[in-house]
Amino acid sequence: ETGVTQTPRHLVMGMTNKKSLKCEQHLGHNAMYWYKQSAKKPLELMFVYNFKEQTENNSVPSRFSPECPNSSHLFLHLHTLQPEDSALYLCASSHAGLAGFTGELFFGEGSRLTVL
């Protein structure tokens, strides 16, 4: 496989469920990102990881819990979500560091989340 792969592509969950989104990149990048895309809002950056360390948390509620076990994998653990959390969650990767960041993000196809 090549590129950035996200699973599952679609997820429906109740407000009391616990689920996880998975992202895997095969590009040799060292930075990974979670973005949220809602119908009426611009793309919102949620988290950034550089070399497995979290470097950005954009005031995301604690019901979203990211995990980055290595530079190739990124998870978003979900628990007690609200209906307004329904959105497309996009994972991306890039080269890391000030010298290496060219602004080019490689995106997965997204995980469409519906919270009932």
Place this chain on the structure above:
Amino acid sequence: AQSVTQPDIHITVSEGASLELRCNYSYGATPYLFWYVQSPGQGLQLLLKYFSGDTLVQGIKGFEAEFKRSQSSFNLRKPSVHWSDAAEYFCAIPQGAQKLVFGQGTRLTINP
């Protein structure tokens, strides 16, 4: 903080017509600027980027963009659109060393 604004939420053009999508940026110095495209059901893909130098930048799929400092703009153009260009287009600007901030997006519809 650096930001970009896309004034047009939705644009409709006929197949074969020319296209211009607007992007205005807010930044004191010369910015890096990007255009991304998102086809239905897909993630985003980089179309082109501007770092410095020539203000007319060529990208993939026949797109180009022109950086105009005097107008704080980085508009995306294509001389003749194809039905496959129907998508959402995002202008973006870096914020800090590792963060990319996107505009609201412009949805492009192509009439046959």
